[in-house]
Amino acid sequence: DAKTTQPPSMDCAEGRAANLPCNHSTISGNEYVYWYRQIHSQGPQYIIHGLKNNETNEMASLIITEDRKSSTLILPHATLRDTAVYYCIALGSQGNLIFGKGTKLSVKP
Amino acid sequence: EAGVTQFPSHSVIEKGQTVTLRCDPISGHDNLYWYRRVMGKEIKFLLHFVKESKQDESGMPNNRFLAERTGGTYSTLKVQPAELEDSGVYFCASSLYRDSYGYTFGSGTRLTVV
Numbered sequence: 001d002a003k004t005t006q007p008p009s010m011d012c013a014e015g016r017a018a019n020l021p022c023n024h025s026t027i028s029g030n031e032y033v034y035w036y037r038q039i040h041s042q043g044p045q046y047i048i049h050g051l052k053n054n055e056t057n058e059m060a061s062l063i064i065t066e067d068r069k070s071s072t073l074i075l076p077h078a079t080l081r082d083t084a085v086y087y088c089i090a091l092g093s094q095g096n097l098i099f100g101k102g103t104k105l106s107v108k109p
Numbered sequence: 110e111a112g113v114t115q116f117p118s119h120s121v122i123e124k125g126q127t128v129t130l131r132c133d134p135i136s137g138h139d140n141l142y143w144y145r146r147v148m149g150k151e152i153k154f155l156l157h158f159v160k161e162s163k164q165d166e167s168g169m170p171n172n173r174f175l176a177e178r179t180g181g182t183y184s185t186l187k188v189q190p191a192e193l194e195d196s197g198v199y200f201c202a203s204s205l206y207r208d209s210y211g212y213t214f215g216s217g218t219r220l221t222v223v
Contacts, residue, residue, distance in 0.1 A: 095165075
């Protein structure tokens with residue numbers, strides 16, 4: 001199963017863009033990269049996913065490198081409510097999510 | 110639409126007792142998943158239902174855990190007998206399609222075994 005690695009923590013100033021990196025060098029050609037986040041005491045929340053092309057939705061943008069070995073989640077204007085643990089996830093062979101330790105993003109005023 | 114609902118939100122039981130957790134998925138979602146996070150560890154997959162059938166139960170830790178989804182609607186996860194190491198947060202998620210696009214998680218049940 002593909003594995004992902006992320007920095008354990010990051011800080012971001014409120015109103016600034018938060019750029020969260022993820023390495024997934026062992027991901028296979030047909031495996032999507034998913035991003036979820038977990039705000040304290042809540043269940044994980046889906047953010048975005050992608051395969052090859054960059055993706056954007058109302059929450060975030062996902063930039064995937066051409067070789068697909070890494071990606072970056074971008075929160076364009078971080079708010080205090082974006083403080084959470086962000087997970088970059090690859091699917092298991094059966095289609096189940098494999099969570100790593102994630103990146104704890106702290107958005108500061 | 111209503112989200113994924115889990116009950117109870119918290120449960121404290123003694124070692125050796127039985128506990129049953131319940132998950133009500135989003136209506137119409139055939140796929141239902143159970144995950145858990147034990148203290149200090151990552152969130153781990155437990156099992157996956159498609160309607161009432163167990164599609165993948167490779168993450169179930171041992172035979173003290175029994176999951177059911179009668180009628181393909183709500184699901185229960187029973188732990189019998191509970192051990193100290195079962196303490197953690199149990200999450201349920203549902204999705205319309207098999208791949209994880211659109212997983213919606215519940216808020217979890219925090220289980221404490223004392």
